[in-house]
Amino acid sequence: MRMTREENRNAGAGRRRAAGQPDDDSGLNAPDYAAYVDEYYHQDISGRDILPADDRVIPALTALCFRGAEKATERMVGAALDAGLEPRAVIEIFIQSALYSGLPRTEEAIAAANRVFAARGISLPDDPEDTRTVAQMDADGAAVMAKLHGPRQAGGYASPDNTVTFSLYQGAIRHGYGQLCVRPGVDLRQRVIAAIAGFTSAALHDSLRKFAFSALNVGLSKEQVAEAAIQTAPWNGLPIALNGLTVISAAFDEAGV
Structure with a gap:
């Protein structure tokens, strides 16, 4: 049954609050702005369920890392933990994002995550030393x-x-x-979700075209590959996401899948 606009707004507001942004946040203090973003960004986009909840936050974390929005990143880290993503997985997504956004953005995002972890009493153990040749x-x-x-x-x-x-x-x-992709915390499928989101965020369309097709080799469906780009839209803006989707669609057409 189709939801009414009021139901959409209420559902979106619930998602926003769950992601750590309360109704009295000063960033929402503009005429009818909260109702607009609740209905569209937080419900119509973020409420899509093509990716499971713990995978759905991966594109958001990747895009926010790329944008360097520390306050929003802290909120999304909390939302990711609440959605079931493990703390180590959050950190791995940010480390993966260094490939697209560079070290400064990744380190700012890791610092934001560590503030959330500290507030929740979460600590991460060190990995054993990598002794491979x-x-x-x-x-x-x-x-x-x-x-x-x-x-x-x-x-x-x-x-x-x-x-x-x-x-x-x-x-x-x-x-x-050989080093990053075999680190613990997330599997190759989740790393590819981050890659699709990262290439979309950075408008790296040649790499996005290659990975869109390759994503099918690690268990993602065509719809889920597209969704990894769609879920960046609230954080990157719609044109960047739409351009990414155009590249993904063309890659599938060229491959005949």
Whole structure:
């Protein structure tokens, strides 16, 4: 049964409050603004259930990390924990986001998360030291690339024949696929959700096109790939999300899926 506008607004307001933004927040103090964002952004967009609740917050965390909105990031960290995302997973999403937003934004987001953790009495244990050799990391990175991208793994900037790009990309294989992607806390599927959101946020359309198709190899449906871009819209703005969706749609059309 279709909800009335009042029901939509009320549901959106509930989501907003649950995400840590109360009705008396000064940022909502504009004529009819709260009703507008509650109905549209917090309900019509954030209320979509194509991704499970704990996966749905991953694009939001990624986009907020990219934007550097620390107050909103703190709120979303709390919402992510309440949605069932583990504290370590939150941190891993921000570490993953360094690939798209750079180290300063990631470290600001980690600091925001740690403030939330401290307020909730949460602490994270250290990982055991990674004792793999460089050769082992390269092999692990190649295995992750093969699983994710299949025969398309060596195309474009990833091609060993392109000496200009591969001088940087070789490190991405070793430390991105071989080190980052095997860290505990989130699985490869969740990392790909973050990647789709990150490439959308940064308007990195060539990379988004590649990962949109590869996402199907780790258990995401076409609808869920698109949803990873859609869920960035409240934080990036609609044009950025729509441009990402256009790229994703074209990638599926080109691949015939």
